[in-house]
Amino acid sequence: MFWRGGFVKKYVPQEIEPKWQQVWEENHAYRTPEQVSDRPKFYALEMFPYPSGEGLHMGHVRNYSMGDLVARFKRMNGYQVIHPMGADAFGLPAENAAIQRGVNPREWTLNNMRRIREEQTRLGLSYDWDRYVGTCTPEYYRFTQWLFLLFHERGLAYRKQGAVNWCPDCQTVLANEQVEDGRCWRCDSVVEKKELEQWFLRITDYADRLVEDLEKMPQWPEQVKMMQRNWIGRSEGAEVTFTIPGAAEERISVFTTRPDTLYGVTYLVLAPEHPLVEQLIRGKEGEEEVRAFIREMKNQPERSRTGSDVKKIGYDTGAKARHPLTGEEVPIWVANYVLMDYGTGAVMGVPAHDERDYLFAEQYGLPIRTVVRPKKGEAPEGEAYTAEGVLVNSGPFDGMDNRQAIGAIADHLAQEGKGKKTVSYRLRDWLISRQRYWGCPIPIVYCDSCGTVPVPKEELPVTVPEDVVFDGKSNPLTTSESFVHTTCPACGGKARRETDTMDTFIDSSWYFLRYTDPHNTDKPFDPERANQWMPVDFYIGGIEHAVLHLLYSRFFTKVLHDAGMVEAIEPFAHYFPLGMVLKDGAKMSKSKGNVVSPMEIIDRYGADTARLFILFAAPPDGELDWSDAGVEGSHRFLNRVWRMVQQHKELVRSRPVAQLEGKEAKELHRVLQQTIKKVSDDVGDRLQFNTAVSAIMELINAIHSYPADADRGVLAEAVEQAILLLAPFVPHITEEMWRELGHESSVHDQPWPSFDPEALVLDEVEMAVQINGKVRHKAVVPAGADRGEVESRVLAEEKVKSLLEGKTIRKVIVVPGKLINIVAN
Template sequence: MKKYTPADIEPKWQSVWAENKAHQTSEETDKPTFYALEMFPYPSGEGLHMGHVRNYAIGDVLARFKGMNGYRVLHPMGADAFGLPAENAAIQRGVNPRAWTLKNMERIRQEQSRLGNSYDWDRYVGTCTPEYYHFTQWLFLLFYERGLAYRKKGTVNWCPQCATVLANEQVENGLCWRCDSEVVKKDLEQWYLKITDYADRLLEGLDELTEWPEKVRAMQRNWIGKSEGAQISFTIPELGLTEVPVFTTRPDTLYGVSYMVLAPEHPLVPRLIEGKPNEQTIDQFIGQMKKETELSRTGSDVEKIGYDTGAVAVHPLTGKEIPIWVANYVLMDYGTGAVMGVPAHDERDFLFAGKYGLPIRTVILPPGQEHGKNDEMKEAYVDEGTLVNSGSFDGMSKREAISAITHHLEEVGSGGKTTTYRLRDWLVSRQRYWGCPIPIVYCDSCGVVPIPKEDLPVTLPEDVTFDGKSNPLTTSDSFRYTSCPSCGKEARRETDTMDTFIDSSWYYLRYTDPKNKELPFAPEKANEWMAVDDYIGGVEHAVLHLLYSRFVTKVLHDAEMIQVDEPFKRLFTLGMVLKDGSKMSKSKGNVVSPMEIIEKYGADTARMFVLFAAPADGELDWNDAGVDGIYRFLNRVWRMAQQHVELVHEKPEVKLEDSVAQGLNRLLHQTVKKVTIDAGDRYQFNTAISAIMELVNGINAYPAEGDRGVLAEAVEKMVLMLAPFVPHITEELWHDFGHESSVHKKSWPTYDEKALILDEVEIVVQINGKVRHKSVLPATADKAMIEETILAEEKVKALIEGKTIRKVVVVPGKLVNIVAQ
């Protein structure tokens, strides 16, 4: 008997598949399409980790399963290859990021091939190649032409360690998402994309994404952060009646305003404090706040700190003056950077007013309460109630007052109904070399000038200095200085490059037409495949990559380049791979190298373990013994299949003349049904594999004298069902069975519902709740027949002899409980 040697089998078939282009996307237009996609990797110097293996294994099972079920499958792969880590590596090693990244890209491709993944390598894209970023620039110009790309000066998130700007979404708890350094605020001229123009559509579209995890949809809803309320204008007399807009969801509390708070970064603050006694103190406070994280300023347990500017604002309805403060808990990034202080009805304002002795004015009373005493308040009242101390609006309910006061503000020209969003425009400028150049030049005569599309790509120069102190592109005179495309005079190139999330926000479209030299993709080719049927990756990309991709897709839809306006029909988020209870990381010393597992056990073992050890959407705790167990199971499959090679080759007739043969046939069809549903619909790969394991046990237990036809069929279909999970061993066995074509080109086995029906079932007989007997009856027996038959059996009669039957409980197909005394 041949031995199972993955080190020989796996390279052999990988070579055959590559030579035959076995995974090339079919052009058969008579088949339905299926676009399977896993999030592509960043080509760091560390190669693949087990999280990658799990991600790719899930996608590969789906791609192979759909192919065997008659679909024309698109299953591509690439590399998200721009970014700061490669640039940092270049600085550390004294090399250009291009050489470093391309080397790592090739390494990862080789590792992915060793896993046996069924990628169409002819469609491979690397986002750092001019062939790709040519069209990233093309798309930027499309956004610019449509008024969706613009440049402005503003306060941005700055990572001192990475020496670059970060979008709001890339700041996690006040820290850089890449290096965990503390992020500070800095004023810079930057490029933005108007994602806010699509806020409502991005929000509404979530309702249509019924095949996305609800937790991801909730995260995006929260990030978009739509709030409906009123914008109210307060005036500042000492600044020439300058209006300060304030957004609130509670206009019903307007008469309870006793002060105003501005964010320390608010542009009016310097004018308000100029020449005031505490000007220097507030200036120092402003500087300190620019270094603070959002969490350290707004957390529920953070102390509220503020300073009185000495200026006042005029209430829009009462005409009374209220003091203007600056405080840590108000952020310029949210709302208008100004809030109205209503301490009686906002917990945050209540704490602030109590600390600084500011007035507390009750304007809403709880139901049934006739008056309120502020000195008795222990906390702000925020629930439903009746308005008081609110002029002509007294006696109204909260809901009535919200509408009435908002309408009145519109009538007197001091505000009105409005909607705000937490979402801010997408900041895409990055001060680094290793990214897609922004195709813009600056001309003293013409101003901001886009590069004509026919002159793309703007390529990255080689004559740059990597010193870790500044943007390397500013050190290249050959890049910086050029001529204006409009007038021909001297001009300066934009030296910022694009956020790498731009690159990954459209790569799934490039896969549909990766060789196109004129367009990012031909609309007819994108429309043939889009939307992606199954997109697989980590939940950590819920707000960043997934939200940006949805935005870009909607813009391209509006530009009539694609028919869909959502990129991913179904999203599957896999759980993390842990070891010793913690996420694998080099710093913790708990990393398991996929290549080490492949060298020792083979890729099929690595694939099957990550699919079997836990539900695909749950955390997987690495277990060396579990890996060894999967390897032993594959050896069992190998030995069992080799023992029946000749039998399968002969294909004897299936007769099903006895209950033993019928039993194996039933188990086979049960397994086919379960694996089909669990793997193809529910993505419960662990239970699908478990079902195949039970079938293997059933085959091994089948008697030598049993029906040979059903045995041969069970062995052959067992190999077919294993094929998407472990492609190498099944390909070898399939050819050992005498087949010339690939197992992966064979149709998926079908099941017969009739074969699942039991002729007989075992009935458990309980007496007073204790199991005392078992009986085999026809599966079609009804309650009356079951009761009559059981009570007539001699053993049951003996067990209840001398007792009176009080009750008989019958559960058809399962049990009979006889209550007797």
């Protein structure tokens, strides 16, 4: 390559990038300082990957590039940065691979972890690899078990019967997402509901705090906070007690947020799983039909029963319930749209004031009784009235505003002993049992003499055994004699181990704390070290993890705070959900044949090109549609920057002093200061990485168009500062160019450029000159000129005079700094 007759070294990322990656590794360039300094701390964290056999995908590249940009930017701005990485390495895919490939999940997973780590290194990510954590290693899951025992000691871990999705062919429990249209995702067998002894964590004990503390996180998107609130589903209302007439009077508790509509109840509906249903239908006409319906509903996923477009199906049990205030007997139905997991598994039917109840009553000819009417006018016919109003047909509460009646009727129920004010949650305790091999074993043994016995902490870890059978049937852990049969820690007698492993969400609920002290062999982490770094200052990952993973991590942090292990009450001060990567408008997937391999892009163009395209192509929280042309464009831009440095490196090395003489020099200096400010704001505050890249591109354009005879010092400064601004975005090429410019230390160790506010003040501004609303001219006026001066200067210009010749000026409108509109006829 030549430049004006001289040889220019070619940009070859395939040579530059491995070189600098090796230098960074040998020098431990990104190792986290162990000593506390007076510099502010910054904890940058991207969600760690699952080590699948497919390696990294473009969603990973987008996530890591953004997190790395922020970490590098903060380091250059003087922060003491921790930027760790690991692998979320337990899970069902590894177990399936063992079954399909005839390999051990450990071997398969560790190989994938090595591969992904190599791919992350090729991206030039500034991780502190000394803090690497793999959740499937005994060094890590020993303390996952330690934390389970802590929860158990605090009364937050317990075992009870629980309904699970059971595949009769695979002989195993399935998570909800592994049930597709009521069938096992692996063998296509019809999934059944089965009651099994399961381990749970009492996350509901923290429900109120999990809702209330969302208000303490102003840097979380409101959308994400709303998703969390909706999942927890806190509802204030009343628990109402209906009774079933008979010799042994049974009670049915119903939770409602609308006790003001209690007098409008014309029926009750129970979930098919409700324990009273069996008793109510026994010996009744149509009993077998109802039983068949119940069996069918028990095996239906929630969305197939409660969706707005799902037909409501119900059966009359033939039983009656007595209304707590009127004494009226109303029919008890069982229906598909009521779930045992929500409220009490029973709802009161108020068809006049609930749309779902109205449709059900219309379908089955049930009475509809109005108890709330508008304060003015009449309620619309043929639909439920759900707005505010006054009570009617409500006994002593007639005429009361329905909002006031909510509390008044709840108080009356409490006085009568027929209900009480209460709070209900959609959230249920966290079922953590998984009948899987490749997961963290639950450290519990069962002894005929001592019962349920926790494994002492000093005997941890309970390791995942090797002598298991992988045949796709049942839980492989039950096939390991050496694992199942053990001795009781309490009495020394024969005992059997718990063969369930923990939900893998457990592993990712505390990994960010382990990063603060990853080599501790006595406890999960030292509180002093955790307090040095927590909470995470910037956490970035997919929006698909914005509910469960974040909720469970918040729960764990609160429990550990209560246990005195960490001062933080929330794990992530700032959560940033990034958008998906698409190809041709669709999410990348093998089935669609639209997957783009990150490593193929890096092999061809280099990691810096891949990073730059990812950061520039779309706003970070928006969807990014992959473009081969966009990748080519990013590569051309880096080549252009490379040539710029090659052209001017001798000038920069000579260190000329900027004189700021001449219009062109002042303008380039202003553009540079403007760019520094914008990039600083866009990366540090606004997190708009694409517009930051755009600003740097405009600066490069200004450098290329700078006259050859203008102030050389201003040009040298602009070239050098441009490389510093690019450094967090494209770390390899900037490291190389920085050395080309004569520097011996790393570009990533340099302080971030600061801008001169005075240089941003314009001496002159260009204003559009409109005549009768149409732009006819551009005028340059002093930046601080008032309206009168602008008007007189513009009207005095020969061009404007010629445009107004023969016309009478009627009005002049001046918008300072933007335009002047002359109205004339």
